[in-house]
Amino acid sequence: MSDNKIQVGVIGCGAIGREHIERLTNVVPETKVVAVYDYVREPAETAAKQYGATVYDSGEALIRSDEVDAILVASTDDTHADYVMEALKQNKYVFCEKPLALTAKECEKMIEIETKQGHRLLQMGFNRRFDKGYVEMKEAIDNSEIGEPLMIHSAHRNISQSPGFETDYAITRVAIHEIDISRWLLDEEYDEVQVLKVKQSNHTAGDWLNPQLVMFKTHSGQRVDVEVQTDGAYAYDIRCQVVGESGTLDLPDPATVVKRNNQSVSNDLPSTWAGRFGKSYDDEFLGWAKGILNDNIVGASTWDGYAACVTTDALIKSRQTGNPEKVVMIEQPDIYK
Amino acid sequence: MSDNKIQVGVIGCGAIGREHIERLTNVVPETKVVAVYDYVREPAETAAKQYGATVYDSGEALIRSDEVDAILVASTDDTHADYVMEALKQNKYVFCEKPLALTAKECEKMIEIETKQGHRLLQMGFNRRFDKGYVEMKEAIDNSEIGEPLMIHSAHRNISQSPGFETDYAITRVAIHEIDISRWLLDEEYDEVQVLKVKQSNHTAGDWLNPQLVMFKTHSGQRVDVEVQTDGAYAYDIRCQVVGESGTLDLPDPATVVKRNNQSVSNDLPSTWAGRFGKSYDDEFLGWAKGILNDNIVGASTWDGYAACVTTDALIKSRQTGNPEKVVMIEQPDIYK
Amino acid sequence: MSDNKIQVGVIGCGAIGREHIERLTNVVPETKVVAVYDYVREPAETAAKQYGATVYDSGEALIRSDEVDAILVASTDDTHADYVMEALKQNKYVFCEKPLALTAKECEKMIEIETKQGHRLLQMGFNRRFDKGYVEMKEAIDNSEIGEPLMIHSAHRNISQSPGFETDYAITRVAIHEIDISRWLLDEEYDEVQVLKVKQSNHTAGDWLNPQLVMFKTHSGQRVDVEVQTDGAYAYDIRCQVVGESGTLDLPDPATVVKRNNQSVSNDLPSTWAGRFGKSYDDEFLGWAKGILNDNIVGASTWDGYAACVTTDALIKSRQTGNPEKVVMIEQPDIYK
Amino acid sequence: MSDNKIQVGVIGCGAIGREHIERLTNVVPETKVVAVYDYVREPAETAAKQYGATVYDSGEALIRSDEVDAILVASTDDTHADYVMEALKQNKYVFCEKPLALTAKECEKMIEIETKQGHRLLQMGFNRRFDKGYVEMKEAIDNSEIGEPLMIHSAHRNISQSPGFETDYAITRVAIHEIDISRWLLDEEYDEVQVLKVKQSNHTAGDWLNPQLVMFKTHSGQRVDVEVQTDGAYAYDIRCQVVGESGTLDLPDPATVVKRNNQSVSNDLPSTWAGRFGKSYDDEFLGWAKGILNDNIVGASTWDGYAACVTTDALIKSRQTGNPEKVVMIEQPDIYK
Structure with missing residues (x-):
């Protein structure tokens, strides 16, 4: 150094x-x-x-x-x-x-x-763990502002994809963010996951399946639903609502100017992840450097990468079988607790 | 007369x-x-x-x-x-x-x-068909403002229930509104429905199941998820988002004064259905009278009541079997088309 | 009877x-x-x-x-x-x-x-005293949710006017609503008023002055500013913010469906007063009937009509002189207290 | 270098x-x-x-x-x-x-x-020229999204002040931000300014005047009103609405988690300028460095500093005389155009 x-x-x-x-x-x-x-x-x-x-x-x-x-x-x-x-x-x-x-x-x-x-x-x-909105949600949960969290309703919507996109990428490259951030928000592992078939959009550039509805259940029974629109959506729009016993928390839209014209009041939405999550990448690496200097890495761990991998596998299997599939993981070593 | x-x-x-x-x-x-x-x-x-x-x-x-x-x-x-x-x-x-x-x-x-x-x-x-918010959503769908509708994400949250409430009432008296309004918004019949178990709230006054996650699938594959919180919620809050190929529509919150104080900006939410849907009951009966005078009833029909009944039965069965259940209906007579 | x-x-x-x-x-x-x-x-x-x-x-x-x-x-x-x-x-x-x-x-x-x-x-x-939004604002002030009210910022914006519209009508037919509702919200009489010249809009159909900025000061020094756009505005839009020592209250926009499409999130705004205040006229007459039956009229009084008249006169004079003008009223009889 | x-x-x-x-x-x-x-x-x-x-x-x-x-x-x-x-x-x-x-x-x-x-x-x-919200407003004006700008309604509200605060600081240290940003948004010089006395808040820690209402008029007649609350406000809250002939633009609140609990929906507001404008200071210095490297300084200029100084003087004089005061400036050299 x-x-x-x-x-x-x-x-x-x-x-x-x-x-x-x-x-x-x-x-x-x-x-x-x-x-x-x-x-x-x-x-x-x-x-x-x-x-x-x-x-x-x-x-x-x-x-x-x-x-x-x-x-x-x-x-x-x-x-x-x-x-x-x-x-x-x-x-x-x-x-x-x-x-x-x-x-x-x-x-x-x-x-x-x-x-x-x-x-x-x-x-x-997993940069979202450094996004100001998700961080505030986590803090509000930890501060008991909504009681015990019971469900997450979320959506991941994209305007377009790079050429070569495939159906499984909707899980491995898109919903993988929700796989991680939902576990992190709920602070639990998944027990069972499922991909549900949905009526298909005519706005898909290729022949992959779009949209898909992805469901997770944790060991205590918390439910997560993730609507995955990989193509043709109106914006790059990431929605996340944590539902607790006594309240809900919604990920905020980016702050943009409020326009009143043409008989409507409106705010612009971002078109790409860069316009939405750019700052979180900065904070992710600022956090990484601090973690190294303190020998105390705080971002997503090897365990989290493993959990995402096992969940991804189960989801792809579920899409093929049409059934809910179990998420089976090894015992968690202490260094990840 | x-x-x-x-x-x-x-x-x-x-x-x-x-x-x-x-x-x-x-x-x-x-x-x-x-x-x-x-x-x-x-x-x-x-x-x-x-x-x-x-x-x-x-x-x-x-x-x-x-x-x-x-x-x-x-x-x-x-x-x-x-x-x-x-x-x-x-x-x-x-x-x-x-x-x-x-x-x-x-x-x-x-x-x-x-x-x-x-x-x-x-x-x-079914009074919600006369609620200004749902009516606007229906019009926006018909005006192709969001393309073909593919999904509905909705929630029905209650602060409390009358004594004697039972688990099945979450379907027959609560989610029955979403059974009807979702069919109406999507303009399709259900093919399959399911009740998913969810981690339970500690804020339930009795021993009925709360919350429950209720799912509908239409014949063309449109998916509806309904979060049903029958007790302990933060407000009487009815959420409904229709997701189309190219946009979404959200049922608005009631218009209430925007307060800025104590380092926050806030709006009050209603505590009961009366505070939320009172006007829609007025409009429902104004519509009924007009329908009679014109011999052209426009509210929900016998067919809609039948659809709700069949769907309710299938949901209750699903809760018992733990599986998705089919919704099987007779052929629709012309007078309901 | x-x-x-x-x-x-x-x-x-x-x-x-x-x-x-x-x-x-x-x-x-x-x-x-x-x-x-x-x-x-x-x-x-x-x-x-x-x-x-x-x-x-x-x-x-x-x-x-x-x-x-x-x-x-x-x-x-x-x-x-x-x-x-x-x-x-x-x-x-x-x-x-x-x-x-x-x-x-x-x-x-x-x-x-x-x-x-x-x-x-x-x-x-004066129908606005029966509008749900203003009524909620009045209640919140009375409940001390923002401390002592010190200012009101407001705007009255119109898309168009009937033929024959004249500059003074901006006071006598348009801002007269703000003359009354601001007195009512603040519960004080005006001491001094002023019309300020503003850069003119090119969207005015005729040759009257548009916009105008109208100012009121109450006896205790509370200030009210009213932006009056009589023509060419983006919607029929009525804004009112009461500023207190410890908070503010904003009149809500009408509840309309939240649309997400075309990279923006938007709500429609009304085009006419009928779309905005229709319900308040109903409530105004329902209130009148109750007042008669109880011999206890609660809407705006003869005194309020008089106050509006005196204020209107002072404003028109101010527009001509270019100076602040005093609002001089007789002593208030007890039946109006 | x-x-x-x-x-x-x-x-x-x-x-x-x-x-x-x-x-x-x-x-x-x-x-x-x-x-x-x-x-x-x-x-x-x-x-x-x-x-x-x-x-x-x-x-x-x-x-x-x-x-x-x-x-x-x-x-x-x-x-x-x-x-x-x-x-x-x-x-x-x-x-x-x-x-x-x-x-x-x-x-x-x-x-x-x-x-x-x-x-x-x-x-x-003048860091606000680098704040994302103001920059978006400026772009929207330049893109003719609201027609010709005619007015600005704004507010600068503070929770507290450092010891030793004085009445004039409300102009020289607080409203000075609005003096600059309003000129920048409107792209015009002030012709006349005024400080209006307002009913005083009981939440002021010392004996300075609070709030004050500050008014600017540009040469073409555009009007700016600035409510200045230097103490006791509910949050550090900066509001700015540009009113054009055919629309308005509002500075957005910072994006914070949307909470639904206790019968209300709410967002937190910042308590200090650091929580509100921290990022704009970063961007201000990033912009400065780029300006130096390109010999093309783009932030506020000596001319802008001069304009603020002249305006500040006129406002302080206005507060003392109680009258509108002229803003008299030298001719603008070409390098500032």
């Missing part, structure tokens, strides 16, 4: 990787990107040049380098698990974009390694 | 009956209550005296009386079917408070009789 | 008169229109025929008729004073549309006559 | 100075604080130590130092003018906290110097 800054190595220099390098460089005072790797050389070299970092020949070499204090994994989904495990083995802090792994088995291995290291090393890229 | 007014006979002079007599007398210019009956004589006599009506010895006598043009049935639930069938046989207009009958079979008989009469005679007491 | 109904005579059978006859007949159970007069015979005869009333040859004859218990004055502005004074002399209840008179002197005479009769006989047509 | 960073010297290391040093160091990637001065040595040394800067013996020495590219003036109000003039003479970029000077004459001298330098060097600390 030279220059009093956390020396970060970034694996994956695509769009998201670049955006995070920018944040780690210019938004987070405590971090400095010193090393980069990408399986395609060119974007790594561009990033290295722009930010004064060194290009590495492999992710493993980057992870093991003495100059690297902490690793950010923003490579393709199928490579996350190996990089993360290597980082954990090296007892280095690592930030992993979702998903943590392609299989629950891999997550279990990570949990085993991290547990042996005896302290939390990994932070999952 | 002397005095140019519709001569109404009212069966059932309890709280609701009396309230409706008041409306028919003082709010609806086209109606006059001339006859009353109650199986307990005293309330009938009180009402008769106050409103200048005649007390009858039986509901049947009242229905058949030449002085009575139209009948309002507000007696106990188990008596609705017989009174309604008698009125239909007499080819007289009849308004029936929910439920239409205790069994679907009885409803089918009514449909048979009414169909033979060749025109709609009955209006069900 | 035959038939247990208040026998009302209506003077003036134009648009507003007809609308009120309809209300007195069909909305207010306690009243019956038995007599009508208009200086043009034909509309009176039409109304008489439709509602079963008698046409009189003069307003005076109608007022003095034994068959008439109470008089509604809805004739042209210049005739109000004489009819009202005749009614007061006859010790009969009278409802007068605004303005009460064309001069303050005439109002003073009415006050003298009514005071001699020893009880309130007149109700002014 | 070594290290590719703008080398900033900070004059004044009190609370605000320290906060800005923190921002320039950790939030703005393009700046580095290298020099500090305070007339009390100790806070300067503390800051120097914490941020790795050099302590200077005088503001003048700091301004003239070759190591300093740009100066931030956050010292006491009476010293602003001299430091700013020295910086302008040195042709160095300078950021000055409000007020720019204690007299309009001093501002005129600055304008003369800067004009001779031929380009804008100074940015005034």
Whole structure:
């Protein structure tokens, strides 16, 4: 940790990787990107040049380098698990974009390694835990402002998708945010999940299923419903209502100017996640840096990444079987409690 | 129809009956209550005296009386079917408070009789179809402001219940409003329904189940979820959001003064249905009178009462079996189309 | 008062008169229109025929008729004073549309006559005192929810005007509502008023001044500002915020469906006063009937009509002089306290 | 500009100075604080130590130092003018906290110097020009969403003040924000201003006047009213409504969780400016850095500081005379157009 800054190595220099390098460089005072790797050389070299970092020949070499204090994994989904495990083995802090792994088995291995290291090393890229609105909801629940939480009604609506979108991505890339944030808000694990078929929208660009209705039940019987509109919606609109015994909490819309014209009163809504959650990404990495400096990672953990993975699997199975499916998890090690 | 007014006979002079007599007398210019009956004589006599009506010895006598043009049935639930069938046989207009009958079979008989009469005679007491908010939602759907409707997310929350409340009433007396209004908004019949168990509230006065999560699916696959909180809620709060392909519509909260004090901005919410839907009852009876005068009843029909009955039965069965249950209805006669 | 109904005579059978006859007949159970007069015979005869009333040859004859218990004055502005004074002399209840008179002197005479009769006989047509929103604001002030009221910020915005509109009408027909409702909310008399010139809108159909900014100051120093847009506004929009020492109260927008589409969340606003204040007119006449039956008129009084008249005069003078002008009133008789 | 960073010297290391040093160091990637001065040595040394800067013996020495590219003036109000003039003479970029000077004459001298330098060097600390809400309002006006702007209704409400608060501070430290932002939104200069006396709040900690009603009129006749509550308000609440010919724009409340409990729906409001405008300070300095790098300062200018100074003087005079007072300004040099 030279220059009093956390020396970060970034694996994956695509769009998201670049955006995070920018944040780690210019938004987070405590971090400095010193090393980069990408399986395609060119974007790594561009990033290295722009930010004064060194290009590495492999992710493993980057992870093991003495100059690297902490690793950010923003490579393709199928490579996350190996990089993360290597980082954990090296007892280095690592930030992993979702998903943590392609299989629950891999997550279990990570949990085993991290547990042996005896302290939390990994932070999952579940940025919503740093969104001001969700944080306020969590605080209000903890302050008993709505009594015991019993249900969550939520919706995840998108205007469009990148080419190549598939039905399962509605779970693995879209609803995965609700999988995580609902567990976090309710502070419980899921017992059973289900995907319900819904009348389809004519506004879907491709042939994937849209919308889908996704349901979670926790062990104490709390219910979560998530409407997932992956395409054709009126805005990028994320709704979340926690229903307690004595009140409800709604995630607020972004604050925008109130317009009165043409016989209506209106507020604009965002069109993309960038317009909605940009600030939460900043706060996520500011939080990561603080967590490293205090050896007290507070964002989503390996356990949370595992829970998301198991839940995702059960949901995809439910979509295929048409039935509710059980979410079966290993026992939770103490370091995640 | 002397005095140019519709001569109404009212069966059932309890709280609701009396309230409706008041409306028919003082709010609806086209109606006059001339006859009353109650199986307990005293309330009938009180009402008769106050409103200048005649007390009858039986509901049947009242229905058949030449002085009575139209009948309002507000007696106990188990008596609705017989009174309604008698009125239909007499080819007289009849308004029936929910439920239409205790069994679907009885409803089918009514449909048979009414169909033979060749025109709609009955209006069900589903007042929400006359609520300004729901009416605006229906208009916005019909005006294609949100594209094809795909889902409804709704909630029915109560602060308290009368003594003697039971679990099934959450369906038969509470969610029955959502059973009707959702069909009306979506303009489709249900194919399958389900009651989902939810973590229970500690704020329930008795031992009935609270809350419950009620789900409907229409034949085209539209999904409706209804959160039913029968007790302990923060207000009498009715939420309804119709989700279309390209937009959503939310039932508005009642307009109340916006208060800024104590570091918050707030609006009061109603505590009872009277504070929320009072106006819709007025409009329901104003609409009934118009329907009679034009021989064109526009409120909920015998068919709608039947649909509610079949759906209610399936939901209660689902609560017992824990599974989704089919809603099986007879073919719809033309007079209801 | 035959038939247990208040026998009302209506003077003036134009648009507003007809609308009120309809209300007195069909909305207010306690009243019956038995007599009508208009200086043009034909509309009176039409109304008489439709509602079963008698046409009189003069307003005076109608007022003095034994068959008439109470008089509604809805004739042209210049005739109000004489009819009202005749009614007061006859010790009969009278409802007068605004303005009460064309001069303050005439109002003073009415006050003298009514005071001699020893009880309130007149109700002014200031309907907003019966609007649910304003009533809630008044209650919240009385309940000390915002501490001592110090200011009112308000706006009166119109989409268009009838042909023949003139600059002074912005005071005498438009802001007159704010003159009355602000006094009522603050429970104080004005000491000084002023009209401030404002940059003019290009959306004015004629050559009258639009907008104008109207200011009132009460004796204790409370300030009221009223933005008056008489033409070209985006909606019929009435805004009113009472500012107290420890909070504010805002008149609510009408409850309309919340639409989310086209990247915005919106609610429709009304285009005319009918869409905004229709219900308050009903309640105004329901209140009038109750006031008569209890000999306890609660709507705006002769004194309030006088205050409006004096304030209007001072405002018009202020517009001409460009200076603040004093509001000078006689001492308030006890029957108005 | 070594290290590719703008080398900033900070004059004044009190609370605000320290906060800005923190921002320039950790939030703005393009700046580095290298020099500090305070007339009390100790806070300067503390800051120097914490941020790795050099302590200077005088503001003048700091301004003239070759190591300093740009100066931030956050010292006491009476010293602003001299430091700013020295910086302008040195042709160095300078950021000055409000007020720019204690007299309009001093501002005129600055304008003369800067004009001779031929380009804008100074940015005034009017942070609201960088607040997302105001920026959206400005864009909406420029996009003709409300037609020609005619009026602004605004309010500036505070819960409490620091000890030593005085009546004039309501103008010079509180309403000064509205003086600037209203000119900016309307894009016009003031012609006449006035302070109106208002009934006083009992919730004022000291003996200064509270509230006050402040009015501005622009040359084209646009009117601005500003309610200034300096103490005892329910929240730190900043309201601003721009009224155009065909619509209005309201500054939004901060987005906070929507709570439904205890028979009400509510949102929390902030208690201090830090909770309301914190982000705008970040954006203000990010904007400053960009302006320096592009030699194109975009925040409030010396001219804007001068306008605020002249307006402030006229308002204080108006409060003393009780009359409207003229705002008389020199001709605007081209570099400010």
